[in-house]
Amino acid sequence: MDGLVDKIRQGDRRSLARAMSLVAERGDTAEALKDRLRRNTGQVPWWGFTGPPGVGKSTLIDGLLGLLREQGRRVGVVAVDPTSPVSDGALLGDRIRMMRHAVDPDVFIRSLATHHREGGLSDATLHCARLLELARFDPVLIETVGVGQNEADIASVADFCLVMLGPGYGDEIQLIKAGLLQIADIVVVNKCDLPEAQRLLKDVREELGESATMVGDASRKDDAPRVEIVGLAAKSGAGVEHLLGKLLSLDQAARGAERCVHHRHRRLLGEIRRGALSTYERALEHALASAVAQDLIRGLESGELSLEEAIARLEDAARH
Amino acid sequence: MDGLVDKIRQGDRRSLARAMSLVAERGDTAEALKDRLRRNTGQVPWWGFTGPPGVGKSTLIDGLLGLLREQGRRVGVVAVDPTSPVSDGALLGDRIRMMRHAVDPDVFIRSLATHHREGGLSDATLHCARLLELARFDPVLIETVGVGQNEADIASVADFCLVMLGPGYGDEIQLIKAGLLQIADIVVVNKCDLPEAQRLLKDVREELGESATMVGDASRKDDAPRVEIVGLAAKSGAGVEHLLGKLLSLDQAARGAERCVHHRHRRLLGEIRRGALSTYERALEHALASAVAQDLIRGLESGELSLEEAIARLEDAARH
Numbered sequence: 001m002d003g004l005v006d007k008i009r010q011g012d013r014r015s016l017a018r019a020m021s022l023v024a025e026r027g028d029t030a031e032a033l034k035d036r037l038r039r040n041t042g043q044v045p046w047w048g049f050t051g052p053p054g055v056g057k058s059t060l061i062d063g064l065l066g067l068l069r070e071q072g073r074r075v076g077v078v079a080v081d082p083t084s085p086v087s088d089g090a091l092l093g094d095r096i097r098m099m100r101h102a103v104d105p106d107v108f109i110r111s112l113a114t115h116h117r118e119g120g121l122s123d124a125t126l127h128c129a130r131l132l133e134l135a136r137f138d139p140v141l142i143e144t145v146g147v148g149q150n151e152a153d154i155a156s157v158a159d160f161c162l163v164m165l166g167p168g169y170g171d172e173i174q175l176i177k178a179g180l181l182q183i184a185d186i187v188v189v190n191k192c193d194l195p196e197a198q199r200l201l202k203d204v205r206e207e208l209g210e211s212a213t214m215v216g217d218a219s220r221k222d223d224a225p226r227v228e229i230v231g232l233a234a235k236s237g238a239g240v241e242h243l244l245g246k247l248l249s250l251d252q253a254a255r256g257a258e259r260c261v262h263h264r265h266r267r268l269l270g271e272i273r274r275g276a277l278s279t280y281e282r283a284l285e286h287a288l289a290s291a292v293a294q295d296l297i298r299g300l301e302s303g304e305l306s307l308e309e310a311i312a313r314l315e316d317a318a319r320h
Numbered sequence: 321m322d323g324l325v326d327k328i329r330q331g332d333r334r335s336l337a338r339a340m341s342l343v344a345e346r347g348d349t350a351e352a353l354k355d356r357l358r359r360n361t362g363q364v365p366w367w368g369f370t371g372p373p374g375v376g377k378s379t380l381i382d383g384l385l386g387l388l389r390e391q392g393r394r395v396g397v398v399a400v401d402p403t404s405p406v407s408d409g410a411l412l413g414d415r416i417r418m419m420r421h422a423v424d425p426d427v428f429i430r431s432l433a434t435h436h437r438e439g440g441l442s443d444a445t446l447h448c449a450r451l452l453e454l455a456r457f458d459p460v461l462i463e464t465v466g467v468g469q470n471e472a473d474i475a476s477v478a479d480f481c482l483v484m485l486g487p488g489y490g491d492e493i494q495l496i497k498a499g500l501l502q503i504a505d506i507v508v509v510n511k512c513d514l515p516e517a518q519r520l521l522k523d524v525r526e527e528l529g530e531s532a533t534m535v536g537d538a539s540r541k542d543d544a545p546r547v548e549i550v551g552l553a554a555k556s557g558a559g560v561e562h563l564l565g566k567l568l569s570l571d572q573a574a575r576g577a578e579r580c581v582h583h584r585h586r587r588l589l590g591e592i593r594r595g596a597l598s599t600y601e602r603a604l605e606h607a608l609a610s611a612v613a614q615d616l617i618r619g620l621e622s623g624e625l626s627l628e629e630a631i632a633r634l635e636d637a638a639r640h
Contacts, residue, residue: 035626052373265617272616273604275631276638280600284593296592297585306355311595318596 001032008135013108016135020110023127037130038271042264044133045254047247048158049143050183055166056190057143059234060243064141065101067244073139074106076132078125080144080154108137122153123274126267129157139251155183156270159254159263162186162247165204167196184227186246192231192239201231280318287317321352328455333428336455340430343447357450358591362584364453365574367567368478369463370503375486376510377463379554380563384461385421387564393459394426396452398445400464400474428457442473443594446587449477459571475503476590479574479583482506482567485524487516504547506566512551512559521551600638607637 007015022030023037049057061077068075101107110128112121125142132140144154155161163184187204191197208227228246232239253259287293296313299305305313327335342350343357369377381397388395421427430448445462452460464474475481483504507524511517528547548566552559574580607613616633619625625633 031626031628035623038620038627039623268617268620269608269613271627272620272630272634273608275627276604276634277597277601279631279635281597284596288589288593293589297588300358300588300592303355303359306351307358307591307595308351310592311599314592314596315599 001029001036004033005036005134008131011105011135013105016108016131019131020128023131024124034127037127037134038268041130041133042267043255043260044138044140045159045251045260046129046140046142046157046263047251048154048161049141049164050145050154050161051164051166051188053145055164056234057145057164060164060188060190060232060240061141061143062101063234063237063240064244064247065107067241068139069101069104069106074137075108076129076135076137076140077107077109078128078132078140078142079109079111080121080125080142108132108135122157123271125153125157126271157267159259160185160250162188164188164190165200166190167194167200185250186228186230186243188243189229189231190234193233193236197231201229204229283318284314287314290317292317321349321356324353325356325454328451331425331455333425336428336451339451340448343451344444354447357447357454358588361450361453362587363575363580364458364460365479365571365580366449366460366462366477366583367571368474368481369461369484370465370474370481371484371486371508373465375484376554377465377484380484380508380510380552380560381461381463382421383554383557383560384564384567385427387561388459389421389424389426394457395428396449396455396457396460397427397429398448398452398460398462399429399431400445400462428452428455442477443591445473445477446591477587479579480505480570482508484508484510485520486510487514487520505570506548506550506563508563509549509551510554513553513556517551521549524549603638604634607634610637612637 004015004019008019019033023034024030049061051057058079065075065077101109110132112124112128121144125144129140129142142154142158161183163186165187166189187208189197189201189204192201208229230239230243230246232243234240254263292314296305296310299313300307300310324335324339328339339353343354344350369381371377378399385395385397421429430452432444432448445464449460449462462474462478481503483506485507486509507528509517509521509524512521528549550559550563550566552563554560574583612634616625616630619633620627620630
């Protein structure tokens with residue numbers, strides 16, 4: 001174990017890759033490594049990237065990787081593929097564009113295709129991001145598709161969040177915005193070389209109203225956290241360098257001891273909470289697989305049991 | 321209560337709308353109504369529709385509504401907007417196209433923008449779909465955006481599921497497919513007037529391989545449930561009538577007493593399970609808001625507590 005940790009610290013990629021597989025397992029070695037990671041990380045800011053499928057997150061991250069490498073930064077990326085909870089699917093999201101960086105020894109990209117049960121995505125993301133920190137990658141970027149639950153997950157893990165939007169999502173852009181904008185520190189509108197994107201940019205500005213600072217507005221000096229809005233074109237690279245400036249200033253702010261401790265603690269509490277919840281979920285599944293389930297259904301259908309009574313009986317059964 | 325139920329049965333739309341607001345509340349009246357619904361519904365098949373944002377689900381449902389109305393069917397629709405769990409947002413998804421049917425007395429469209437905590441989406445969907453059944457709408461259509469958790473939710477509620485895909489979602493189509501295809505009874509590829517959609521249709525066929533039956537294949541006679549693949553163009557309406565034929569045969573199959581009971585029981589167990597889980601989640605939040613949280617963090621950071629021990633302590637705290 002000590003040997004593995006040392007090798008990761010020294011930048012050995014094979015040890016890092018091996019540790020990333022190890023933390024996905026249960027068992028004493030895996031748990032000991034995870035304990036070690038919990039105690040020896042939490043100094044490097046984690047940048048969250050989310051947005052609807054196909055909006056251009058990978059292209060943007062590819063561009064940012066190039067610029068960060070020019071600055072001599074070693075960058076780790078965790079790309080979270082939210083496959084269905086019914087899926088035990090292997091790695092599917094091939095992020096071809098980013099892959100040109102995958103051969104760079106100062107870039108490490110890990111794609112996670114964990115299913116969403118038992119706090120799977122969030123915990124796996126935590127472990128991998130911590131491993132990247134241990135291997136002295138800085139910053140650590142986390143990418144996930146944001147619809148439904150995922151964006152809350154990334155908000156609970158990352159130190160700050162970039163939410164990417166693009167034109168062409170029809171009516172439903174409204175609801176995507178509603179959810180995503182609430183976790184955003186920066187909102188990026190992609191494809192700003194197209195007129196539809198300019199309209200979307202305008203909508204986002206109106207939606208965020210007073211709380212947002214526009215690009216080029218240098219007044220962001222006070223402590224109140226405000227959402228910034230950036231328009232760019234990820235494919236051509238226009239506006240990406242400007243965005244990086246914004247991200248680096250969020251990165252600087254997240255390095256302050258207080259913010260850093262705050263995020264580290266939040267992540268620890270999240271882990272404990274998800275652990276307790278998944279223990280309970282297993283107990284519920286177990287109880288529901290027993291004869292109790294038929295009794296509950298009979299009781300509900302005959303009117304003998306109210307839903308609350310049925311729930312109380314299930315809780316009892318799960319406790320024993 | 322009896323008066324309200326009678327009026328809903330007689331087709332009074334205002335009573336139905338009032339009951340839909342009522343079931344979103346807690347309290348004795350709401351619970352009594354929900355109990356009543358649980359015992360008096362479960363005969364009408366619920367058709368699930370899911371797929372990525374903007375793929376054309378509303379346009380397709382609009383087309384199906386037109387055709388079902390020509391056949392004299394009274395159709396209820398629950399459109400689920402998965403706003404973020406951090407959102408308490410009001411109704412946002414304006415489904416303009418479907419709205420031409422909203423003035424039809426034999427169509428009822430309910431848009432739900434519940435947040436995703438405490439089994440919110442699934443329970444609210446259940447209650448509204450049951451109310452539509454009580455008001456003698458048949459079939460009941462349920463639409464939701466499918467990424468991450470949502471598609472599992474709709475699979476747990478609907479009697480069968482249509483998954484809609486379309487071209488233009490980049491690399492991530494792979495992972496969307498992986499998750500969504502597993503819950504699909506029918507996979508629809510939209511925009512089949514475009515060559516990209518034809519390529520996607522080919523991909524889906526390969527992905528589903530042996531388990532799928534192609535359009536025009538009349539051999540779907542055996543009992544083994546197989547996924548059907550349908551290409552269409554929702555906007556022009558091409559292929560929608562053909563799809564409706566497929567849906568109506570799934571609808572017929574779902575009316576058989578056995579399947580119907582199976583789905584009803586699965587929904588009841590889901591409700592009980594979500595109820596027990598949300599009680600426990602509240603207990604966890606409560607415990608984490610206390611001084612216990614700081615103790616756990618200190619213990620983890622100093623190495624005095626392993627994660628398992630921290631989880632066990634949280635479980636204890638949540639129990640008292």
